[in-house]
Amino acid sequence: MSESFRQYLRALPDFPDVLPEFDPAAAPADPAELFRQWLAEALEAGVPQPNACSLATADADGRPSSRMLILKDIDADGWHFATSRESRKGHELTANPHAALNFFWQPQGRQVRVAGDVVALSAAASAADWHARPGADGTENPNWQLYAVRPREIEFWQARHDRRHIRHRYPTR
Numbered sequence: 001m002s003e004s005f006r007q008y009l010r011a012l013p014d015f016p017d018v019l020p021e022f023d024p025a026a027a028p029a030d031p032a033e034l035f036r037q038w039l040a041e042a043l044e045a046g047v048p049q050p051n052a053c054s055l056a057t058a059d060a061d062g063r064p065s066s067r068m069l070i071l072k073d074i075d076a077d078g079w080h081f082a083t084s085r086e087s088r089k090g091h092e093l094t095a096n097p098h099a100a101l102n103f104f105w106q107p108q109g110r111q112v113r114v115a116g117d118v119v120a121l122s123a124a125a126s127a128a129d130w131h132a133r134p135g136a137d138g139t140e141n142p143n144w145q146l147y148a149v150r151p152r153e154i155e156f157w158q159a160r161h162d163r164r165h166i167r168h169r170y171p172t173r
Helices: 002-011 031-044 088-095 123-132
Strands: 052-058 064-070 073-075 078-084 098-105 110-120 144-158 166-170
Touching (some): 031 073, 031 098, 031 110, 031 144, 052 088, 064 078, 078 088, 078 110, 098 144
Antiparallel strands (some): 052 064, 073 078, 078 144, 098 110, 110 144, 144 166
């Protein structure tokens, strides 16, 4: 059974026949600008929830966990996401304030990785994010926290059928 499952997995299709071109030499100097371009192209290509990403955190002992969430914004503070301070990820971020985000747009053979230190944003920003959520009913949630990943690593990855995938890393602080 194990060998047949392995063969089954290896036979699954990976990327569509036509992939976008990507020339790192022509990429904008600001990684947020390239991200916005790629996000718009993913949306235009029909990728559902292209703002969804995997957030990887680790507890105080370095044991990792990951889950999917939604990117809220990118600005001078970093790449924003939110959660309850009482959630597993909230506790992990308190104990170990480092994280990685990974966006994957399979129809385009693209992914973006962002890793760095995580900072808690202001109570006012967190409250505003809570109230902007779909279905917000005007109640407060004092445990809701808006965070930002301050990148120390950003990498854009474009798949190629010849397996010579293109990686473009932006220098960060």
